[in-house]
Amino acid sequence: MNITIVGTGYVGLVTGTTLAELGNTVYCVDIDEDKVAAMQQGVVPIYEPGLEEMFLRNIQSRRLFFTTNLNEALQKSEVIYLALPTPPGEDGSADLSYVLNVAEKIGEAMTEYKVIVNKSTVPVGTADTVRETISAVTDVPFDVVSNPEFLREGFAVEDSMNPARVIVGSESEKAREIMSKIYQPFTNTGIPIIFMDEKSSELTKYAANSFLAVKITFMNEIANYCEKVGADVDKVRLGMGSDDRIGHRFLFPGIGYGGSCFPKDVKALIKSGKKEDFNFQLLEATENVNQNQKTILVSEIENYFDGDLQDKKIAVWGLAFKANTDDIREASSLDNIRMLLEKGAEISAYDAIAEQNVRKILGDKIKYATDMYSALENADCLLIATEWSEFQNPNFEMMAEQMKNKAIFDGRNMFALEQVESTGFFYKSIGRKTIK
Ligand code: UDX
Numbered sequence: 001m002n003i004t005i006v007g008t009g010y011v012g013l014v015t016g017t018t019l020a021e022l023g024n025t026v027y028c029v030d031i032d033e034d035k036v037a038a039m040q041q042g043v044v045p046i047y048e049p050g051l052e053e054m055f056l057r058n059i060q061s062r063r064l065f066f067t068t069n070l071n072e073a074l075q076k077s078e079v080i081y082l083a084l085p086t087p088p089g090e091d092g093s094a095d096l097s098y099v100l101n102v103a104e105k106i107g108e109a110m111t112e113y114k115v116i117v118n119k120s121t122v123p124v125g126t127a128d129t130v131r132e133t134i135s136a137v138t139d140v141p142f143d144v145v146s147n148p149e150f151l152r153e154g155f156a157v158e159d160s161m162n163p164a165r166v167i168v169g170s171e172s173e174k175a176r177e178i179m180s181k182i183y184q185p186f187t188n189t190g191i192p193i194i195f196m197d198e199k200s201s202e203l204t205k206y207a208a209n210s211f212l213a214v215k216i217t218f219m220n221e222i223a224n225y226c227e228k229v230g231a232d233v234d235k236v237r238l239g240m241g242s243d244d245r246i247g248h249r250f251l252f253p254g255i256g257y258g259g260s261c262f263p264k265d266v267k268a269l270i271k272s273g274k275k276e277d278f279n280f281q282l283l284e285a286t287e288n289v290n291q292n293q294k295t296i297l298v299s300e301i302e303n304y305f306d307g308d309l310q311d312k313k314i315a316v317w318g319l320a321f322k323a324n325t326d327d328i329r330e331a332s333s334l335d336n337i338r339m340l341l342e343k344g345a346e347i348s349a350y351d352a353i354a355e356q357n358v359r360k361i362l363g364d365k366i367k368y369a370t371d372m373y374s375a376l377e378n379a380d381c382l383l384i385a386t387e388w389s390e391f392q393n394p395n396f397e398m399m400a401e402q403m404k405n406k407a408i409f410d411g412r413n414m415f416a417l418e419q420v421e422s423t424g425f426f427y428k429s430i431g432r433k434t435i436k
Contacts, residue, residue, distance in 0.1 A: 003181060004029060004077040004103050006041065006070065010046060010156070010260070011119055011149045012083030017051065018160040019081075020058035022185045027065045027073035039066040047326040047353055050157035070102070071109045079178060080106060081147075082130075083119040088264050093271040094123050100133050107134035110142065115175045117145045121205050121265060123272045127169065127198035143175035146198045148205035154324030156282035166193045170199020191201045191275045206272075209265040209281055215250045216257050220293045223253035223431025233431025234413065253430045255411035256294035256376065256386065258321035258330035264288075297409045300428050302343065304381065304407060310344035313404070315379040317372055318386025318412075319351035319358045326353045332411065334361070340383075341365060350375035351386065365410060376402035381426075387412040396423040 003026045005016040008030040010011055020026040030036050042059060044052045056063035067073055074080060084098040098121055106116060116134065119125060127144045129293040134142060146169030151159035166186060168179045176195055183193055196204075223233040233253055241248035257263070266283050273280045305312055321331035328334060331354075337347050347366035349358070355368050369375035372391065374401055377380060384391060391414050400406050400423070420427040420435055427435040 001025075001079060001178075001423060002077040003027070003079045003081065003182070004070075004073040005081045005083055006030075006047070006106075007083040007085070007098075007120075008032075008035065008066070009083060009085060010048075010153065011151070012081070013046065013055075014051065014156045014160050015063060015081060015119055015149065017055050017058060018157075019062075019182070020064040021054055021161065022182070023063070023066075024182065025063050025076075026058075027067060027077060029067055029070050029073050031068060031312050033068055036066045036068050042128060045224040048156045049154065049324060054157060065365045070105060071075065074106060074109050074114070078113070079115045079182065081116060081117045083149075086120050086122055086268075088267055089165070091271060091421040092267040093275075094121070094264075094268045096122065096126060096129065099126065099130065102135055103133045107137040107142075110138060110140050112140060113146055113174075114140075114142045115178050116142060116351055117147045117179070117312070118202075119147055119149050121148060121209075121261070121268075122146075122198045122202060123206075123268060124202045126202060131366075143170060143172040144198070145170040145172075145175050145177065145179060146201035146309060147403065150205070150208065153327055154322065163191060166191065167201050167204050168193055168195050169198040169204075170195070171197055172332055206265050206269045210262055210269050210280075210286075211261070212250050213257055213262040213266050213290070213410040214286050216252070216254075216262075217289050217293070219251050220256065220430075221289055224293075224296070227433075228434045230433065231431075236431075253413070254293075254387075255297060255298055255332040255336070255430070256290045256292075258294075258332050260327060262327040263287075263330045295339055296430075297411050297428070298336055298339045298343075301340070301381060301383065301409055304400045304409075304426070304428075309340060311376050312345045314340055314345045314347055314365075314382045315369075315382045315403075316347055317351075317375065317382060317384045317391050319349055319353075320354035320386045320388075322391065323387045326357055328354050328357045328361070331385075334358070336383060336385060336411075337362070337366060346378070348375045348379065355387075373398055379403045380405045381407035381409060384408065384410045384412055384414055386413060393419075396420070400424065 002026050004027045005012050006029045007019045009029050016026045018027040086094040089095040127146050131144045166183050226233040237251045270280045270283050319333045350369040350372050410429040
């Protein structure tokens with residue numbers, strides 16, 4: 001099948017590449033001329049394990065194309081995926097202007113039946129709004145389908161090639177048939193397609209992300225309480241997760257969830273609720289707890305230094321909002337760094353993958369180390385903000401040699417307590433006893 005993807009951000013690019021890998025001919029459209037030119041030359045604009053290989057293979061096989069010309073791509077394709085940004089507007093609700101703008105252009109240009117597939121995370125009712133926008137400018141028949149994306153950054157290729165499920169929201173038989181055909185390689189391997197109406201499909205995405213945000217936040221609260229009563233959250237987590245109604249995943253406490261999805265989607269769902277006079281009390285609490293969790297270690301560091309962080313040298317390991325990505329959107333590391341800087345501390349950070357993106361925001365307000373040990377030079381303490389696997393088994397002797405003072409504040413529970421116990425380090429993690 002010939003497919004157009006509008007928007008080559010994270011979701012668009014991965015979806016386009018995946019659909020090409022499944023055998024379709026895919027035209028990826030973006031307004032950013034430089035980006036399109038780079039992709040035509042085989043340059044992948046994001047860091048994502050395994051993506052480059054699949055991207056290059058499909059370009060070479062002439063199944064994956066990049067263009068700035070929406071009209072041309074549109075004429076060649078029966079199915080048009082919208083993978084456009086829906087950033088939070090000033091009031092936190094999703095801004096649909098990119099989606100609706102492109103919908104109108106599609107309406108104006110199409111000359112025969114098309115299926116418009118919404119991949120962007122959009123509020124309930126957007127399929128209707130897209131339909132109205134297109135109908136206002138054309139009489140040509142079309143269907144609008146909601147097909148939310150559940151891929152995780154860092155595992156985008158794995159998740160998109162092997163999703164837990166595919167959700168298709170559409171009540172049109174014709175559109176359902178076309179979508180079934182596109183996803184047949186998945187159904188052949190036992191991955192279910194769940195058909196539903198557009199609104200339920202749109203809400204499924206927000207509900208799934210918000211639920212996971214609540215799950216993490218619940219564990220963060222349990223972890224904070226563990227510290228009060230002397231329990232160990234790792235044990236509690238294992239005990240709870242063994243019940244398969246709960247499951248082990250997304251029970252890891254830390255310094256709060258971040259990224260481009262959870263914070264935005266939780267806010268947007270709260271906001272959508274308010275429009276219907278509905279209060280998502282649980283989600284409001286989740287937001288507040290998460291905000292607090294993001295900077296919980298700053299207070300710990302401050303207490304450790306008796307309230308005075310002036311000129312303290314603090315090393316930070318990890319800047320990305322989580323491991324295996326260069327994405328720093330809503331990253332807890334940045335909240336921590338900003339607060340520490342405000343309190344007069346100096347920061348020396350190490351993150352080989354996310355450094356470039358942080359430089360664009362923080363510039364020379366902090367120093368950037370070229371490896372994890374040199375970040376520790378003369379440091380008064382270390383803060384671990386991202387769970388990169390290279391931090392898992394450090395040489396504590398080498399660390400001690402570099403640092404002025406042996407103290408670790410670990411926002412990701414990277415080490416087993418026994419690992420640190422005999423090293424002489426002060427070690428504060430989340431929801432476990434502090435080693436002094
Ligand atoms: C998320 C959803 O998982 C994905 O299905 C959706 O399509 C987009 O949003 P992503 O933002 O890539 O994906 O990251 P995810 O792995 O879900 O992590 C989100 C945040 O939660 C990160 O800051 C991560 O560090 C944090 N997290 C995750 C925890 O603090 N504890 C956990 O147990 C899991």
